[in-house]
Each structure stands twice: as structure tokens, then as C-alpha cells.
Amino acid sequence: MTEELGSGPAGEARDGTAVPELPGGEAGPGGGPVRAEADHGGEAGEAEPDGEQEPAGVRGYVMTRGVERDKDYRFLGAAPAALWWSAYRDHADTNYPTLLVEAGEGGWRAFVSGIPSARRDEVSTPIRFTLALTGATAAAGGPGAPVRLDRVVRLVALWLEAFTAQEGRERLGRLLDGLFPDEAEVVELRRRRDPQAARTVRERVTALLDALDPPPESGADAAGGPARALPAAWFGAARSEQGASAFVARVRDLLSGEREGRALVLNLVEDQAEAPARVGRESLAVLAVDGGPVRPQPFAVTVPGPLVVTPPGPPVETVPGPPKKFGPLHRRALLFLATPAGAAAMVLAIWYLTHRHHGGKP
Incomplete structure (x- = not known):
């Protein structure tokens, strides 16, 4: 995550202040407002001067x-x-x-x-x-x-x-x-x-x-x-x-x-x-x-109620994705192993497996 891509809670700015709600009281679909003038420039909580609209x-x-x-x-x-x-x-x-x-x-x-x-x-x-x-x-x-x-x-x-x-x-x-x-x-x-x-x-x-x-x-x-x-x-x-x-x-x-x-x-x-x-x-x-x-x-629609078993429909043609070893979970694992904490965890796991194999003896 980069400096500007801080991962504060959805609906909050980087300084922790709440993002304003929509006029109707509902937050935008992604967790914040969607309005014509919702996002002003500057750092979080610092609006640009009025009159600078494109x-x-x-x-x-x-x-x-x-x-x-x-x-x-x-x-x-x-x-x-x-x-x-x-x-x-x-x-x-x-x-x-x-x-x-x-x-x-x-x-x-x-x-x-x-x-x-x-x-x-x-x-x-x-x-x-x-x-x-x-x-x-x-x-x-x-x-x-x-x-x-x-x-x-x-x-x-x-x-x-x-x-x-x-x-x-x-x-x-x-x-x-x-x-x-x-x-x-x-x-x-x-x-x-x-x-x-x-x-x-x-x-x-x-x-x-x-x-x-x-x-x-x-x-x-x-x-x-x-x-x-x-x-x-x-x-x-x-x-x-x-x-x-x-x-x-x-x-x-x-x-x-x-x-x-x-x-x-x-x-x-x-x-x-x-x-x-x-x-x-x-x-x-x-x-x-x-x-x-x-x-x-x-999108499949989930309706509360008793389970209803429906016959399978025709197969859906899909675009081949990457091999599963490169799927989302594995990509996240590789990203974790690239961090200092991930590298330390790998070293600890190797040490544990090695000593366990030798009965704890060098």
C-alpha cells in the first residue's frame, strides 16, 4: 500500500474523520459519498479554494x-x-x-x-x-x-x-x-x-x-x-x-x-x-x-427461505484465468512473503521443520 493509498476504514478520511453522508442519509456504494462536489483536492480534510471547478x-x-x-x-x-x-x-x-x-x-x-x-x-x-x-x-x-x-x-x-x-x-x-x-x-x-x-x-x-x-x-x-x-x-x-x-x-x-x-x-x-x-x-x-x-x-439472487434445489442449467463458457497457484489467495500469500514479517515467518517455519525432522537434535 502506498503513502496516498492508505487503508483507513471505509467511509473515513485519512485523518479518521467521517466522510459526509449523501443528502438522503445513505453512504455511497463503496462506503463514502457520491456527489458532484464530494471530493475536494488537498490532503484529507483540507479543501481547495472555492471557484476552482473544471x-x-x-x-x-x-x-x-x-x-x-x-x-x-x-x-x-x-x-x-x-x-x-x-x-x-x-x-x-x-x-x-x-x-x-x-x-x-x-x-x-x-x-x-x-x-x-x-x-x-x-x-x-x-x-x-x-x-x-x-x-x-x-x-x-x-x-x-x-x-x-x-x-x-x-x-x-x-x-x-x-x-x-x-x-x-x-x-x-x-x-x-x-x-x-x-x-x-x-x-x-x-x-x-x-x-x-x-x-x-x-x-x-x-x-x-x-x-x-x-x-x-x-x-x-x-x-x-x-x-x-x-x-x-x-x-x-x-x-x-x-x-x-x-x-x-x-x-x-x-x-x-x-x-x-x-x-x-x-x-x-x-x-x-x-x-x-x-x-x-x-x-x-x-x-x-x-x-x-x-x-x-x-448475479445470483439470494432470497431468504427454504432451500430449493433447481436443475442445473447449461454450462457457462468462461475465460481461462491463471493457474490456480497464481490465484488471488496465492498472490496475497506471495505479497506477504515479500514483506519482512513474511520472510521471518518462512525462516521460522524452515527452522521448525528441520529440527522436528531431526528430533530437535542438531
């Missing part, structure tokens, strides 16, 4: 680091007031490609990680970008909102292309490298927390969105197409073109204000049982990075 209501933040290995990832210029994505820590490792979109009460927010930079650190480790975006839905925003939000949908579509052997995520990385070409400036923006630095980063995010063409509506996206025929809650595979197309259509619905709910691409989820629980009647679209059905499938 055109069409989109506010953006960028996380990366310089080439020096002793400096961890950090948001440049300003950070979102609420690190709401930490609520998904059991479903996604945000150090790897993760995409989260939440929408409700006229606002939306998105978290996009795993965008590769061409930069390398001192030992040639690839450096990456993470974006956090927030704003008003097209229905609640001003006249320019639909145009700018189409660019956000395009960003999501490009990010997903990497799972179907295309170069979308690399294109985003090249655009961000072009917007932050000066290593000294990156280091300086990483250090600074002031309105001018925050404004500089927001303007670069606006330039990124303006460089993206809106995605054309495919047959799967258009009104009446297969994606629009899906139920409110479904589960699919990020590596499936059907799943990716349906996901982009769902993000468009969330940002337009037609739906309220979540659209999530998660890298520690392989089947429905591991996915986040649906909250009430929210719209919920989940793509698994590893595994998942080729065609999006409705």
Missing part, C-alpha cells in the same frame, strides 16, 4: 512517482479528500490494474490504476500512473458536461483494451508522459500541496480528456443492443469483448445519470462468490481480470 464539472488527480526508488507513489499537487477506493481492498490490489466507477445523487467518481509510463526507475522498474476523477453527471452538470463525460467513457474503453490484446492503456500512458515530461517537475509536484500545483495537475487531466475522441456507439452499446438488455446486476470477464463492451455501456449510463450504482474491474476476484455484495437494488457491473464468463451473467 469546465463541465470534472475534477482530476494524478498519482505517480519519480525515478528515485526511495520516494513512494503520491498524488501530484493535491489528493482527493476521501480515499474511497480503499473499501475495495479485499477485491482489488490497486497497485495493479483496477478500475472503479461509482455514481449516485447527481455525481460520480472513478479510480483508474495500472496505467504504464515509459519512465523507469533507477533499477529499471516500470513506473505507472493512477487517476482519480470526480464530477457531476450529464443530467446534473452544465451544457458542456456530456461532451467531457464522453471523454471519460473513452478513457475507460481505452483502459479496457489492454485485456483484449490492444494498446489502449499504453496510449493513455504515452499521453500522460507527454503531459508530465519533466522529471524535476514531477518530483516538485509530488512534494507540493498548494492551489497552484493542484490547478496545474487538473489542467493536465483536462488536456488528457480533451485528447480523447468519444467512443462510437457499437451495436452492443446502442439503445436496444445486447449491453442495454442486460439486467441491473451482472458479472463478466475483462478479457472478453462482450464483457468489455457491456461495461463501457454501463459506465456511460452511470455518468449520464441514467443509472445509479457501480461498475468495477477487480483483480482479486475470479467468480461471483468473490465479488462485492450488491447494495439494495443498485446497478452493479463487475468484470474479473482473471477468469469470469465470456458472456456477462446475471
Whole structure:
């Protein structure tokens, strides 16, 4: 976990203060609010001056680091007031490609990680970008909102292309490298927390969105197409073109204000049982990075009552995931063993097994 990706309890800012609730008294689906002006820049609890909203209501933040290995990832210029994505820590490792979109009460927010930079650190480790975006839905925003939000949908579509052997995520990385070409400036923006630095980063995010063409509506996206025929809650595979197309259509619905709910691409989820629980009647679209059905499938509905045995349905074609030794639990185990505590536990286990084998004698 990085400096800015602190894992405080869901619904709390980094300083432990409670995140404000929605006007209706309900927290956002991920544990925090979803409003047009829910997230202000600056450190937790430190809002930016009023009057700094972007055109069409989109506010953006960028996380990366310089080439020096002793400096961890950090948001440049300003950070979102609420690190709401930490609520998904059991479903996604945000150090790897993760995409989260939440929408409700006229606002939306998105978290996009795993965008590769061409930069390398001192030992040639690839450096990456993470974006956090927030704003008003097209229905609640001003006249320019639909145009700018189409660019956000395009960003999501490009990010997903990497799972179907295309170069979308690399294109985003090249655009961000072009917007932050000066290593000294990156280091300086990483250090600074002031309105001018925050404004500089927001303007670069606006330039990124303006460089993206809106995605054309495919047959799967258009009104009446297969994606629009899906139920409110479904589960699919990020590596499936059907799943990716349906996901982009769902993000468009969330940002337009037609739906309220979540659209999530998660890298520690392989089947429905591991996915986040649906909250009430929210719209919920989940793509698994590893595994998942080729065609999006409705989420199973659990209704309290006596057990009812139903005949098995037809087999569901799934996207092959990694060998189970590289599944979510094993990835977490490997991450633990990479820590000092994990290494110490391994040494202790080897010592115990060796002495037990020899009866405790050297």
C-alpha cells in the first residue's frame, strides 16, 4: 500500500474523520459519498479554494512517482479528500490494474490504476500512473458536461483494451508522459500541496480528456443492443469483448445519470462468490481480470427461505484465468512473503521443520 493509498476504514478520511453522508442519509456504494462536489483536492480534510471547478464539472488527480526508488507513489499537487477506493481492498490490489466507477445523487467518481509510463526507475522498474476523477453527471452538470463525460467513457474503453490484446492503456500512458515530461517537475509536484500545483495537475487531466475522441456507439452499446438488455446486476470477464463492451455501456449510463450504482474491474476476484455484495437494488457491473464468463451473467439472487434445489442449467463458457497457484489467495500469500514479517515467518517455519525432522537434535 502506498503513502496516498492508505487503508483507513471505509467511509473515513485519512485523518479518521467521517466522510459526509449523501443528502438522503445513505453512504455511497463503496462506503463514502457520491456527489458532484464530494471530493475536494488537498490532503484529507483540507479543501481547495472555492471557484476552482473544471469546465463541465470534472475534477482530476494524478498519482505517480519519480525515478528515485526511495520516494513512494503520491498524488501530484493535491489528493482527493476521501480515499474511497480503499473499501475495495479485499477485491482489488490497486497497485495493479483496477478500475472503479461509482455514481449516485447527481455525481460520480472513478479510480483508474495500472496505467504504464515509459519512465523507469533507477533499477529499471516500470513506473505507472493512477487517476482519480470526480464530477457531476450529464443530467446534473452544465451544457458542456456530456461532451467531457464522453471523454471519460473513452478513457475507460481505452483502459479496457489492454485485456483484449490492444494498446489502449499504453496510449493513455504515452499521453500522460507527454503531459508530465519533466522529471524535476514531477518530483516538485509530488512534494507540493498548494492551489497552484493542484490547478496545474487538473489542467493536465483536462488536456488528457480533451485528447480523447468519444467512443462510437457499437451495436452492443446502442439503445436496444445486447449491453442495454442486460439486467441491473451482472458479472463478466475483462478479457472478453462482450464483457468489455457491456461495461463501457454501463459506465456511460452511470455518468449520464441514467443509472445509479457501480461498475468495477477487480483483480482479486475470479467468480461471483468473490465479488462485492450488491447494495439494495443498485446497478452493479463487475468484470474479473482473471477468469469470469465470456458472456456477462446475471448475479445470483439470494432470497431468504427454504432451500430449493433447481436443475442445473447449461454450462457457462468462461475465460481461462491463471493457474490456480497464481490465484488471488496465492498472490496475497506471495505479497506477504515479500514483506519482512513474511520472510521471518518462512525462516521460522524452515527452522521448525528441520529440527522436528531431526528430533530437535542438531
